[in-house]
Amino acid sequence: MEPSLKTAVATVRRDTGLPVAFAGAVDRSGRLYPITATAGCLTSVLDGLVIRSGNGLGGRVLAGARIQTVTDYLHDDGISHQYDGPVSQERLRSIVGAPVVVDGSVRAVLYGALRTSAQLGARTLDAMQQSAQRLAFEIAVSEATVRRLRAVETAALMREARTGPTRPEWEEVRIAHAELRALAGSVGDEGLRRRIDDIAARLTATEPARERPALTAREIDVLALVAIGCTNAEIGARLDLGAETVKSYLRAAMRKLGAHRRTEAVTLARTAGLLP
Structure with missing residues (x-):
């Protein structure tokens, strides 16, 4: 799936206009995934970062199988903050995560992010959904x-x-x-x-x-x-x-x-x- 993830990450940046994008494929347990594809990052802190179901924004996406957003990650009360260190080092603020769902199961999670705090608009979210759906089709x-x-x-x-x-x-x-x-x-x-x-x-x-x-x-x-x-x-x-x-x-x-x-x-x- 790795080549497909890299292509999807590039597509997210192109179609949403967000400067940072990354993604990971869910393991066989369905409870976690490592970040293995990144684009637009300033450091390598996200590479290999393991996201667990329920933890942080991506963990919420995995657990709920639906798109999630935060306007200011480090100060958002609706998520847990196990990953604040890497997010802070990358200076990420507004983030959107979209599940890649195949046959009812989340198989990967795509992210797009800004380094400023801003409300992500409907067009950005639609583009994220479409990127996730294209990747789901390719996986299937x-x-x-x-x-x-x-x-x-x-x-x-x-x-x-x-x-x-x-x-x-x-x-x-x-x-x-x-x-x-x-x-x-x-x-x-x-x-x-x-x-x-x-x-x-x-x-x-x-x-x-x-x-x-x-x-x-x-x-x-x-x-x-x-x-x-x-x-x-x-x-x-x-x-x-x-x-x-x-x-x-x-x-x-x-x-x-x-x-x-x-x-x-x-x-x-x-x-x-x-x-x-």
């Missing part, structure tokens, strides 16, 4: 991708061992493969995308062919969804494409494969090692 996509990736990786290992899955297992693998390709475009983690590509390549590998049709990644994405029974409308919704664009990709794939029907295109793509 990444986690869904990882879950599907495990299924694909298992099948890839079985294939390499020359012990193929049963027919029902292959259907699950094909669904996982199609969903992975649809999700991969939304994953911000470059390392995760490379891992997906590598495992998908292992899964679809066949005996070397004399000529493999040069389908584009998007054409394969479309065929992967056709293979699990999706209509053009469903494909468009999953890949965020218009209906005519889906048809265009499908026609191009069929032409390159020498297919006259959708089902024939899927069969030929599997034979060529482009689909599992």
Whole structure:
């Protein structure tokens, strides 16, 4: 999640105009998080600072799963003051904390801050909420991708061992493969995308062919969804494409494969090692 946190912190500064931003990912216990991403800080005192549920502003955000603000942190009676030392060293005054909520659980906390005491306006709070929601979406996509990736990786290992899955297992693998390709475009983690590509390549590998049709990644994405029974409308919704664009990709794939029907295109793509 670390690259996503760093991106989110930069986005908070850009979209809110606040000079300082920082963030941390909640641990498995759901009760604490270290600050691991910062921007605009004068010192390193916030780096690695562990925030516990209920303590300080961030602890209130974690415990209540809602956005919280203070106009003057060091003199606010509504929060506990375990973190006054680091906050004072950074000279922070007005602070906003926003929870990043995925499936009902706080997975991270984003902060924005001023070094003066001022009431943070509605536009600033809206921008914080939007940053938190974008990060939540990215986390959800990444986690869904990882879950599907495990299924694909298992099948890839079985294939390499020359012990193929049963027919029902292959259907699950094909669904996982199609969903992975649809999700991969939304994953911000470059390392995760490379891992997906590598495992998908292992899964679809066949005996070397004399000529493999040069389908584009998007054409394969479309065929992967056709293979699990999706209509053009469903494909468009999953890949965020218009209906005519889906048809265009499908026609191009069929032409390159020498297919006259959708089902024939899927069969030929599997034979060529482009689909599992």
